[in-house]
Amino acid sequence: MAGKTLYDKLWDAHVVKQRKDGTALIYIDRQLVHEVTSPQAFEGLRIAGRKLWRADANLATPDHNVPSLKSERDGGVAGIVEDVSRIQVETLDDNCDEFGVTEFEINDIRQGIVHVVGPEQGATLPGMTVVCGDSHTATHGALGALAHGIGTSEVEHAMATQCLIQKKMKNMLIRVDGTLRPGITPKDVILAIIGKIGTAGGTGHAIEFGGSVFRDMSIEGRMTVCNMAIEAGALVGMVAVDQTTLDYVEGRPYAPKAELWAQAVNYWRTLRSDDDASFDTIVEVDAETIVPQVTWGNSPEMVAAIDGVVPSPETTSDPAKRAAIERALEYMGLTGGMAITDIQLDCVFIGSCTNSRIEDLRAAAAVVKGKTKAASVKRALVVPGSGLVKAQAEREGLDKIFVDAGLEWREPSCSMCLAMNSDKLGDGEHCASTSNRNFEGRQGFGGRTHLVSPEMAAAAAIAGHFVDVRDVMGL
Amino acid sequence: MKKFTTVEGVVAPIDRANVDTDMIIPKQFLKSIKRSGFGPFLFDEQRYLDVGEPGMDCSDRPLNPDFPLNFPRYQGAEILLARDNFGCGSSREHAPWAIEDSGFRVLIAPSFADIFFNNCFKNALLPIVLKEYIVDLLFEEMYQEEGYSLTVDLARQVVVRPNGEEVLFEIDEFRKHCLVNGLDDIGLTLQDADAIREFEQSWQQRSPWLFNAGP
Numbered sequence A: 001m002a003g004k005t006l007y008d009k010l011w012d013a014h015v016v017k018q019r020k021d022g023t024a025l026i027y028i029d030r031q032l033v034h035e036v037t038s039p040q041a042f043e044g045l046r047i048a049g050r051k052l053w054r055a056d057a058n059l060a061t062p063d064h065n066v067p068s069l070k071s072e073r074d075g076g077v078a079g080i081v082e083d084v085s086r087i088q089v090e091t092l093d094d095n096c097d098e099f100g101v102t103e104f105e106i107n108d109i110r111q112g113i114v115h116v117v118g119p120e121q122g123a124t125l126p127g128m129t130v131v132c133g134d135s136h137t138a139t140h141g142a143l144g145a146l147a148h149g150i151g152t153s154e155v156e157h158a159m160a161t162q163c164l165i166q167k168k169m170k171n172m173l174i175r176v177d178g179t180l181r182p183g184i185t186p187k188d189v190i191l192a193i194i195g196k197i198g199t200a201g202g203t204g205h206a207i208e209f210g211g212s213v214f215r216d217m218s219i220e221g222r223m224t225v226c227n228m229a230i231e232a233g234a235l236v237g238m239v240a241v242d243q244t245t246l247d248y249v250e251g252r253p254y255a256p257k258a259e260l261w262a263q264a265v266n267y268w269r270t271l272r273s274d275d276d277a278s279f280d281t282i283v284e285v286d287a288e289t290i291v292p293q294v295t296w297g298n299s300p301e302m303v304a305a306i307d308g309v310v311p312s313p314e315t316t317s318d319p320a321k322r323a324a325i326e327r328a329l330e331y332m333g334l335t336g337g338m339a340i341t342d343i344q345l346d347c348v349f350i351g352s353c354t355n356s357r358i359e360d361l362r363a364a365a366a367v368v369k370g371k372t373k374a375a376s377v378k379r380a381l382v383v384p385g386s387g388l389v390k391a392q393a394e395r396e397g398l399d400k401i402f403v404d405a406g407l408e409w410r411e412p413s414c415s416m417c418l419a420m421n422s423d424k425l426g427d428g429e430h431c432a433s434t435s436n437r438n439f440e441g442r443q444g445f446g447g448r449t450h451l452v453s454p455e456m457a458a459a460a461a462i463a464g465h466f467v468d469v470r471d472v473m474g475l
Numbered sequence B: 001m002k003k004f005t006t007v008e009g010v011v012a013p014i015d016r017a018n019v020d021t022d023m024i025i026p027k028q029f030l031k032s033i034k035r036s037g038f039g040p041f042l043f044d045e046q047r048y049l050d051v052g053e054p055g056m057d058c059s060d061r062p063l064n065p066d067f068p069l070n071f072p073r074y075q076g077a078e079i080l081l082a083r084d085n086f087g088c089g090s091s092r093e094h095a096p097w098a099i100e101d102s103g104f105r106v107l108i109a110p111s112f113a114d115i116f117f118n119n120c121f122k123n124a125l126l127p128i129v130l131k132e133y134i135v136d137l138l139f140e141e142m143y144q145e146e147g148y149s150l151t152v153d154l155a156r157q158v159v160v161r162p163n164g165e166e167v168l169f170e171i172d173e174f175r176k177h178c179l180v181n182g183l184d185d186i187g188l189t190l191q192d193a194d195a196i197r198e199f200e201q202s203w204q205q206r207s208p209w210l211f212n213a214g215p
Ligand code: SF4
Pocket: A063, A064, A113, A114, A115, A134, A136, A352, A353, A354, A413, A414, A417, A418, A435, A436
């Protein structure tokens, strides 16, 4: 019999009941909760007179609607200016009180973007099934967990039953072997992968990221990669457990201690695909070929190398692709054939659950240190992913480096990733963003998003247009 | 979810074809954080003379005297009689939420839009498809007789007219089972509560660190 993949192992360990129609009842170890997709779920429970199956398996924090401006933030929940946002956050607070869910409230130092907070607290652990009413839940797969986003009715289902009804997905291995060239980041790796397989490339699959590049990568980097599995069409992205994983998890508040730690580690060490495991699909990428990436269109697969050009519609004979390029060029206000480095920027956003961890901030700070933001860049926001990331960055003096360079240092939130709080792009503005989605209007009506790594965003803030960060850093 | 057995109730009309979910519940109400409380905004644009906003107190809003659901004779109705392709358009589940919240339990029409039809079952609403000429007949009888009511017996799958005549209707066996027993997806899963508990116990033995309440 062939061996098992990591996904097979995680799936098998959590099957409560296999049903005749091909679905299975899967046990959920951890549910992360935020204010946007939970109110109707709590309301549903209330109407049906149901309780949470296991309140302690849930952990909540508000992130999408909380303001990033210190002045607005100082007023706590009551200080949130926009009514709809304030009501959503208040409702989360009330629901968590009523149902007995632990919540890191708006100005708790542990508050932050759910996908940053979970791993940081050790609330997401290897081997767990993790769900959240948010499509970027795949992030937690970086720790060797089975994690995916769900809709509001499933949030309620998981709260009430500790289970989800699911069909098993296919196995996909994305292997990146070799060594990344200096200055190449995890964000470049995942953008290059999406550029290669397309935004539907992983549909119906659970992706495992394997190969030497991911073995050598930090957990923060693995999270950046898994975070965008959904942009490659997959609900789930994951990396096998290794010593790096264990070192990351050890000592975190929710992580097991003492004997339980030893017991857990024994199990966690088995969480890797067997050597003879078979995958339905395998994609291979050569690490040496990856250079800094910049998206130019309105889909994450519309990505180019920093030394490349914006494509022209004539470069393809496929009418659908041609139409998509034309549409994107028009929306983005770009011309086919222009150099990526000629794209001028109005705004820079360093943040989001893709790139707002301490490592990202350190990398961005190293690029801007001692330099000054280009005058043509109207705004450059740095938004840490959690209160703890913010505190750590301040201990290291990163905030000063950013502020001295003319960037704004903000409070932890989703912020300009989706513009639900007041951080929005203006109509027609170009933004170098470390987030994960460049859809039309994502960062504000008419806003033009270019997805890049924190290093590339930082370099763009200084230059006013895209530049190869390797040149800036002398690499 | 509420169990559905027999409903005997007053019938109210929405006498037009292709009623879309935008009409049933306009878009400004989708910002709500709730699944309940949509009832007062059901058919908001037809029902009131002013423009509705979420969170409004509807009790002193100017009612449109020409809109049937505002007529005294239809107050307290539990059965909504409608025309072809009811519930078309956007997939918003807020539409059945609003209908259910207004006290309706049954909808009768010659046809319904697919997504809306499915959404009804998740919310303890029974949509019944009857032949066009029968729906015509029910409309006629309803207009003639104030307080006109029908009995809907789900177990026997019949609509009983005031004269005692019964009209059979079709319903998928599984959906009937869920409605009669008041089961939604969650209810169904909870039928496996023992299996979940059993799994949980053995999982806890194998992975005790997952059942530590935290720091
Ligand atoms: S940072 Fe962006 S992608 Fe991540 S959870 Fe928030 S809104 Fe979603």
